[in-house]
Structure formats: structure tokens, C-alpha cells
Amino acid sequence: MMRKKHIRFLSLLLPAVVFLWTGAVITSCSKDPIREKETNPPEPPVTTSYENGIFVINEGNFNWGNASVTFIDPVNDRVEQNIFEEINNRSLGDVASGMKVFSGHGFIVVNNSNRVEVVAMKDFTSVASITGFNSPRCIEFIDSTKAYVTNLIKDISVNDLQTLSVKKSIITPNWTEGMIRYKNMVFFSSIGGYSLPNAQRNPQILIVDTDEDIIVDSIKTGKEPLGIVMDRKNKIWVLCTGGYDGFEAPTLLRIDPDLRIVEKTFVFPNVKDAPSQLCINSLGDTLYFLKGGVFQMPVTADAIPVEPLIQSEGRLFYGLAIQPGSGNIFVSDAVDFVQNGWVYHYRQTDGALLHTYPAGRIPGSFCFQGSSAAK
Numbered sequence: 001m002m003r004k005k006h007i008r009f010l011s012l013l014l015p016a017v018v019f020l021w022t023g024a025v026i027t028s029c030s031k032d033p034i035r036e037k038e039t040n041p042p043e044p045p046v047t048t049s050y051e052n053g054i055f056v057i058n059e060g061n062f063n064w065g066n067a068s069v070t071f072i073d074p075v076n077d078r079v080e081q082n083i084f085e086e087i088n089n090r091s092l093g094d095v096a097s098g099m100k101v102f103s104g105h106g107f108i109v110v111n112n113s114n115r116v117e118v119v120a121m122k123d124f125t126s127v128a129s130i131t132g133f134n135s136p137r138c139i140e141f142i143d144s145t146k147a148y149v150t151n152l153i154k155d156i157s158v159n160d161l162q163t164l165s166v167k168k169s170i171i172t173p174n175w176t177e178g179m180i181r182y183k184n185m186v187f188f189s190s191i192g193g194y195s196l197p198n199a200q201r202n203p204q205i206l207i208v209d210t211d212e213d214i215i216v217d218s219i220k221t222g223k224e225p226l227g228i229v230m231d232r233k234n235k236i237w238v239l240c241t242g243g244y245d246g247f248e249a250p251t252l253l254r255i256d257p258d259l260r261i262v263e264k265t266f267v268f269p270n271v272k273d274a275p276s277q278l279c280i281n282s283l284g285d286t287l288y289f290l291k292g293g294v295f296q297m298p299v300t301a302d303a304i305p306v307e308p309l310i311q312s313e314g315r316l317f318y319g320l321a322i323q324p325g326s327g328n329i330f331v332s333d334a335v336d337f338v339q340n341g342w343v344y345h346y347r348q349t350d351g352a353l354l355h356t357y358p359a360g361r362i363p364g365s366f367c368f369q370g371s372s373a374a375k
Contacts, residue, residue, distance in 0.1 A: 051121050052370030054367070056071075056343055056357075056359045058096065059095050059097065059363075060096065061362065062112060063094060065091050066361055068082040069082070070343075070357075074355070081360060084117070087123065087124045090126075092117060094110065097111045097137055097365070098138055098139070100140075103161075104122070105118050106118070106367070109139055110136070114132075116159075117129055127164070131166075132157065134151040134155060142210050145160065146158065146167075148208075150176035151175075153174050153194050154172070155172055156169065156188065158170065172190060173193070173202060178227060183257075184210050185208065187257060189226060189228045190202075198243035198247035219260055226276065226278075235299070237252065239252055240253065250274050251265055251267050252275075252287075253266075275291040279322045286298055286327075290317050290320050292312050296308075310346055316335060316336070318341070323368055325373060328346060328354070329345070329348055329351070330344070334362050339361075341362060342363075343357040343358075344356055345357070
């Protein structure tokens, strides 16, 4: 009797033990609820449009093939170096002398490589490489179909903008540099024979009829007329360095393009202290040039300024440009022509330094594009 009760007790107890054991197993094997690790959303890829910004054209060293373009995004305070090579997977070339934008394309003049590189401004991808030059220096657009390119030797190249090729040439007395459009004419600064000493050069302004692409007249200037701009009254200003060898005193000329005469001459006092990089603001009422520091001169002035607006403070000021719209001043520092250079952004009213940007090797010129040309 006792044995039966004991067996019954065990039979009643067994399910409970099994339940407790199973529950223990389940409890011991269970895990805490899985929680996904919190992560920040991935940053969107950086997409750059080159339709708004400031381009610094870095010449690079002669025969080194290290010319480059630096892009400055002033809104986001961002700088990109060597954008042509990074985007197109090839070198820009040897000695880049300048860049201009026309009809959605950037035209970069590469002097010692004898070509003009054409890029799409939306992404800076290569569109074409125009060849057939004789050491090109500067470019100017005449209309939607034609551009002129000056050359260090032999001629002015007439370029077809539809085919992106050199169509023909205007033979010149060798080295031509800057140019200014006026009515149906272009006024070119002509230095003379590149290999000749200054004593034998015949410096002048050549006047070309843009309808016929021929030289129709000339105006004699001082030695080495490297800078040329036009003011608000359509007077042409030409800066003559006096020659690389200090052959004569540097001069600043004011030319009447209708009468085709030099109507005023300013003479710099120091023959050995040659000025360079003549610029004018977008209002056409103030000239700027380098002579150690940055000098500012109203077009109505009676004399050349004695003191600079901006002191160089030991830096090697090399390139100069005036930002359209704001009138602010951009100056490049070539350092020692071996290290990478710098760009300094100054306020035009008082010469106060606003920004400093790194650049490439020998930054020599600037190109303002889109909103950067209006701020």
C-alpha cells in the first residue's frame, strides 16, 4: 500500500520537476534582446561644381611639366589642389600662363607645352587640347566663333571655337602678350623679338581689325609693355617695365584708342624697381600694380603713388588680380619658385588681410568664375 502511494507521489511530482528543469534550461540559454548598434548615417559624397569659385593658375617650373590649377571655394572655405591632373589623370603640362572661361568651358593656356587645354566647367573634365601655337601667352574671345591667342614668337593665332582648332595666323614682329578689345579692334602689347636685347626691340601696341584679322596700325611704347587694361572712359592703360635688364625707366601710358595716340605718360623714378601685373577694378576707376607691394592708383591721379596699399612684408608677390564685384585684391606669393606658393585675399578699401590659401608651384594668375566674380 505504501509503495503504491509513493509511486503515485513520484508520478505527480515528475511533471513539475520536468517543468522546472525545462524552464531552467530555457532560462539559462536565452539571450538579452538583440539591439542594433547605433551608427551615424554615412556622409554624402563630396560633389564639386567648378562653375562657382576661384582658380589659381600655377605656372610650375620651366621644363618640369608641373603646372597645375588650384580651386578655391570661398563659400565653404575649401581648397583643392592640382584639380586638372586629379580629374583627368594626366599632367596639365609645362608652364601654365592663364585661364579664361567662355560659354561653359575653361581655356587654360599652357605656354611651354604649346597648347590650350579646354575643360568643362561643371566638372573640369578635358574637352580638347588645342595645338599649333608658338609658345602661347594669353587668350581673348572675339565672338562665339573666334578667339585670339598671343604667342611668344612669330604670330597671333586665330582660333575657331566651333572646331577648337587654330584656323589661321596673324604674322607679328614676334612676342605679343596682353590684349584689349575695343569696338571692332583688338589692341595687343607687342614686346619685340624674344631673343633680342632690349636695345634692339621695337615695343609697340599692335591694332588688329577683328573683321579682317589683319594689323591696321601700331602705337610706339616704352620697353616691355607687359600690362594692358581699359578704364571706364575707354582709355587704354599700358604698363612698360623698362626691360628685364633695366634698359630705361618704367612707364605707365594712357592711350586714346580712337585717336590712336599716347596722351599721357607717367615715369617711375627707379629704373631698377620695375612694376608688373597691371590690373583694374570692375568699375574701371582704379588701377593696381605690383612693385614690391601692391599699389593702388585712381585713373584720375596726376602722379604715381609713392606708398603701397599693401606691404609685401618680405613675401615675393608675383601674381595680382582684382575680384570683380567686390573689388577685393588677390595676390600670390611665389616664395622661392621651388616651394608651393600662397594666395592672400585683401580688402580693397584698406588692404586688410581677409584670407590666406595654399596654392601650387609658382602661382601666377587667377580666374574668377560664377558667384565668386560677384562677391
